[in-house]
Amino acid sequence: MRLTVKHIRLIKGLLHLLAVLPLIWLFFALHYGWLSADAAKDIQHFTGRMALKCLLVTLLISPLAKYLKQPLLIRVRRLTGLWCFAWASLHLLSYLFLELGITQYRLLGEEILHRPYLTLGMACWLILLALAATSTRKLQQWMGRRWQTLHNGVYLVAILAPVHYIWSVKILSPLPLLYAGAAFLLLIWRYKTFRQWFRRR
DSSP states (O other): OOOOHHHHHHHHHHHHHHHHHHHHHHHHHHHHTOSOSOHHHHHHHHHHHHHHHHHHHHHHHHHHHHHHTOGGGGGGHHHHHHHHHHHHHHHHHHIIIIIIOTTOHHHHHHHHHHOHHHHHHHHHHHHHHHHHHTOSHHHHHHHTHHHHHHHTHHHHHHHHHHHHHHHHOSSOOHHHHHHHHHHHHHHHTTHHHHHHHHHHO
């Protein structure tokens, strides 16, 4: 069965719901004390994992659309990418407000410069910011080939973000490795595309 525009609208609605529900859960968890004694860390890790999940879904859409022969599925990629940026922004804000304090902007800069895992995290956020800011169809048409070159930056985020996660945890657990493994598999799935890039250069 071929997906129609109506199906895509339903899928978008479902994806919006799946992206919002964890935020609602986080609100109730904070309000009712479901988090651990270090709630600030819990919020930081939760928002970071949600950003990673949205990133992985975004990376999954293109190969899935090709494999299932559903070209209209590509239309939901922008939505998941924007949710990835939204959760990444919440992740950054939770670190700034809950870890450093709302007025410590200078300290944030120092932390980013002196802690490599934060440097990687900020690099990911800046790339996602650029992708979100240029995600409209008008800008895509205006930028032409440069748009695709810029948006290939998502692959760099797919490498740096899991490393940032692994590097940020004090005790290595299977969960960060699972995210890294999933990102690696999604990148490997695109080996033909990457091979073409290297041949052109």
